[in-house]
Amino acid sequence: MRLFVAGDIIGKPGRRALRYMLKQYRQVVDLVIVNVENAAGGFGITKKVYEELKSMGVDLMTSGNHIWDNKEVFGFIDEVDDLLRPANYPDGVPGRGYGIFEKSGVKFVLINLMGRSLLDSNLDNPFKTFDRIYQEVSKETNIILVDFHAETTSEKWAFGIYADGRASLVYGTHTHVPTADQIVLKHGTGYITDVGMSGCWYSAIGMKPKEAIERFLTGIPQKYQVEEQEDVVFNGILVEIDPFTGKTTAIERLQRYIKREELLGVL
Ligand SMILES: [Fe+2]
Ligand SMILES: [Fe+2]
Numbered sequence: 142m143r144l145f146v147a148g149d150i151i152g153k154p155g156r157r158a159l160r161y162m163l164k165q166y167r168q169v170v171d172l173v174i175v176n177v178e179n180a181a182g183g184f185g186i187t188k189k190v191y192e193e194l195k196s197m198g199v200d201l202m203t204s205g206n207h208i209w210d211n212k213e214v215f216g217f218i219d220e221v222d223d224l225l226r227p228a229n230y231p232d233g234v235p236g237r238g239y240g241i242f243e244k245s246g247v248k249f250v251l252i253n254l255m256g257r258s259l260l261d262s263n264l265d266n267p268f269k270t271f272d273r274i275y276q277e278v279s280k281e282t283n284i285i286l287v288d289f290h291a292e293t294t295s296e297k298w299a300f301g302i303y304a305d306g307r308a309s310l311v312y313g314t315h316t317h318v319p320t321a322d323q324i325v326l327k328h329g330t331g332y333i334t335d336v337g338m339s340g341c342w343y344s345a346i347g348m349k350p351k352e353a354i355e356r357f358l359t360g361i362p363q364k365y366q367v368e369e370q371e372d373v374v375f376n377g378i379l380v381e382i383d384p385f386t387g388k389t390t391a392i393e394r395l396q397r398y399i400k401r402e403e404l405l406g407v408l
Contacts (some may be wrong), residue, residue, distance in 0.1 A: 142247055142284070142384050145170040145395075147377040148314045149205075150180045151340030151347030152367030156190070157404040158339040158375040160197045162397065167198040170379070172244050174251065175199050176288060176314045177224070178207035179338075183348060183367040185211030191224060200244065201225070203253040205290035205315050206261060208236075227255035227290060229270040231263070239274050241281055247384045249284035249309075250274075256291025256300070260315075267291075268303055275307055283309070283387030290315045294334050301332040309387045310380055312336050317346035319376045323392045331389030337376030342398065344368035373399045 145166050150159055159175065167173065181190040185207055194202065202224045208214060218224060218236040228238020239252040252274055254267040271287070278285065285308045291297050297313045304311050306328030313320070319337025326332050338347050345353035345368075352363035374396065381391040 142172065142245075142249075142382045143170045144286075144310070144380040144382065145173045145377060146312055146336060146380065147175040147339055147375070148319070148336030149176045149178060149317055149338040149347070151317070151338050152179065152181070152183045152369065154367065154369055154373045154404070155338065155340040155347065156180060156193065157407045158373045158397075158399060159194075159199075161399060161404055161407050162375050162377070162395075163198050171247075172201070173199050174201045174203065174286070174288070176204060176290070176336075177202045178204040178290075179347065181211050183365065185209065185214055186224070187211055187213045188217050191217070191221070201242065201251055203251070203288035203290070203314070205253075205255055225251065225253040225288075227253050227264065227267075228274060229254055229265040229267045231265060238270075239278070241278060247284065248282040249286060250278045250282060252285065252287045254287060254289050254300075256289065256293065256296045256315075258291065258293040258296040260292045268300060271300075271304060279307070284382060284384065285309050285387070287311045289313050292316065294320070297334045301326060301330065305330040305332075309382050310389055310392075312378060319394065319396065321394070323378060323394055325389050325392060329386065329388030331380050331382070331392040333378055333392065333394070336378055337396070339375045339377070340373065341368040341371040342374040343371040370401075372401045373404060375399065
């Protein structure tokens, strides 16, 4: 089973980069999963953007702390089954955090979790949430994929090893910066600390740098805007999972720098 996974997609430049890459890869992979927490103008997701992503061949969407930024999401997150928010939000929060899916006759589980270190301490413990979900879904399939949306490398690595041998794949999102530590762990879990973002690369992790610099110079909060005037980078991973054992057999990074002019006709 061949997976194409993208990290945080930042606004229109990120969506363009994704469409550009899917033109080459959609036909040669079984499953496409994308993190959409910044997909609509850098903040959250709208129904229109959700539909645009579906039209380009995205199968499943995960998210993170920015999922609630655009209030439109409350109007449709409970109506779709392919858009997840972190599973460790407290009971009663709209949407769902995991699901059992089937693709090309293969059953698998996708779980979205969010770390708590330097991020959101109001959430339930993601390690224990994973245990609870694992107990429920592992009777159904041994293919279990986890988007671990978190800030710190230590929490992500600790979780990767905690889930090694139970999850098929643990990949990190949220920092927007890819790490080079992709590996198959000792007990067969494919792992990377962060997949990285897709968006304009000459930017403050996808946003116009002016406001970010201003904030660091003055300490005063600023209103951020997606950078759209620069060339684009796509960051993702390609993963091969053995459908019989549920183990990852190969994980590689997929990074492509694309000139802005090349993308203008793409969306
Ligand atoms: Fe993000
Ligand atoms: Fe995030």
